[in-house]
Amino acid sequence: MQIIILGAGQVGTGMARSLSAEDFDITVVDTDPERLRELQEKLDIRTVLGHAAHPETLIRAGIEDADLLIALTNSDETNMVACQVAYSLFNTPTKVARVRASDYLAHPELFNRENTPIDVLISPEGLVTDHIQRLIDYPGALQVLDFADGRAQLVGTRAFHDGPLVGHELRALRDKLPSGVDARVAAIFRNDEPIIPEGDTVIEVDDTVFFLAARNDIPVVMRELRRMSEPGHRILLAGGGNIGASLARRLERSHHVKLIERDPVRAERIAEDLDTAIVLVGDCADEDLLHEEGIDETDVYCALTNDDEANILSSMLAKRMGADKVITLINRPAYVDLVESDRIDVAVSPQQVTIGALLTHIRKGHMVRVHSLRRGAAEAIEAVAHGTPGQSKVVGKRIEEIDLPPATTIGGIIRGEEVIIAHHDVVIETDDHVVLFVADQRSIRRVERLFAVEAVFV
């Protein structure tokens, strides 16, 4: 597959890095020769210098043969025009663009073939805001991933000694759950190594456990793995950028929200937009300020400034001063590995959240959702099964009969409105949405082939 990435910023670079590790033909376009040189030294990609929306630049980048254009420059307008040019002049099949301005996003009728031909709109800030909101909803969760518009969720959580299932075989889970509630453990990570769960796998303290369940059942299942507190009520947000401001707006109705912003002008503008949330002007690394604002009684502290180091330091401070859960926004992938420990509960990487959204359109087969996990080492996938029993490698088969590649499990199926948790005798039907956990990225190709339809499928 030939892919052109416009813009070598954080998301563009992150995307190029993770895609170039796979078998793709990648070209990155940017106006900054320094950035491109740096990128080319590190990665096996092509680079093209020039204005991302100009037809001449796009031709040099190979647009005539490209299957996919991903427009991630800093300018919404450049991204939109680049997609228009790609469509009108070059018939590019799939065009993805980052559009940030909420004013554009408020008019979805702009984005279609007759107007601005963008097939997929990506808003990293929106994705990160959703991601963090789900983490706030489930206090014990390290990851909360939606499938089938949230009807089913895959939750990653750490097993604690006080969880009733901890120290027991997985097959005990079904008996421990109240009737009508079901869940499937899709993967376990122990000391950073994936374990493919079987019925006799015993959950140990400190395992990171990923399980799939219908949304309403998540808290019940999570209580089997750890003592659960009620969803946090007191939220302190540090940083009044797009993510901080929109989180404050979304949470203020149901939570007690305070937001710290350094810039008084920006703080005033955010405050005008909020009803009950309180906006404070100050520095989030200021111990006195955190103390005054009751950090020791804060349920969730989120560090959301655009400065990684400031986010990390203020999160560690907040945790030490008594915040119950801290969530830290971190852009540099290398830092994410460093800090997730007992000092910072969850590190959120905008790149990783965004890459999942992009992978949905890159993976072959009919993929509805792809979530990238563990710095791209694992993926959680919602794939649609098509075809008739004779034609498909999954349709008409019991789950135990499916030839799954290594390190891959089926967590469940969404059939219409119904969430069906995977058990060995469940039979896959055509049009089922199948949720898979692929703990080793090398198995992705085989998962794609499993869900690929036959050549004669119409």
Place this chain on the structure above:
Amino acid sequence: MQLVDVLAPDRIAVDISVSSKKTLLEKAAELLSTAPGSAGSRDIFDSLCQRERLGSTGLGHGVAIPHGRVDSQAEVSGAMIRLKRPIDFDAPDHEKVDLFFALAVPGQCTDTHLRLLAEMAERLGRESQRHALRTIDDPDELLRLLSTSPADAQAQ
């Protein structure tokens, strides 16, 4: 309905060059859109691309049958493309592809269309057919070949 019934001499392109899967599908959509009652090439192209994402239409042995359902397509139309140099098409046997039979199918897909695709797969699965389709240059003669039953061609 057979393959020969949906083809026409002016929708047979022999020994052309394309640089990629994408440009091949563009060319196929262009040819298909010239058939009477056909949708526009853009709609056909989109549908061919979408279908290809679900799984390659490569049959193996250098042959593929790109096709797609198109809402505004009144009748099924077909086109044949033979390339000078084969291209990568994600075929199941990993071989490059030079022989393409493309179809634009109406939005309401019927048994007739399924049988047509099955017939194509069956015919193109025969080495003798593939050999003949790769060596004959004249469109009318190609159509004559496709109008005989594949088993007869085997006998010749």
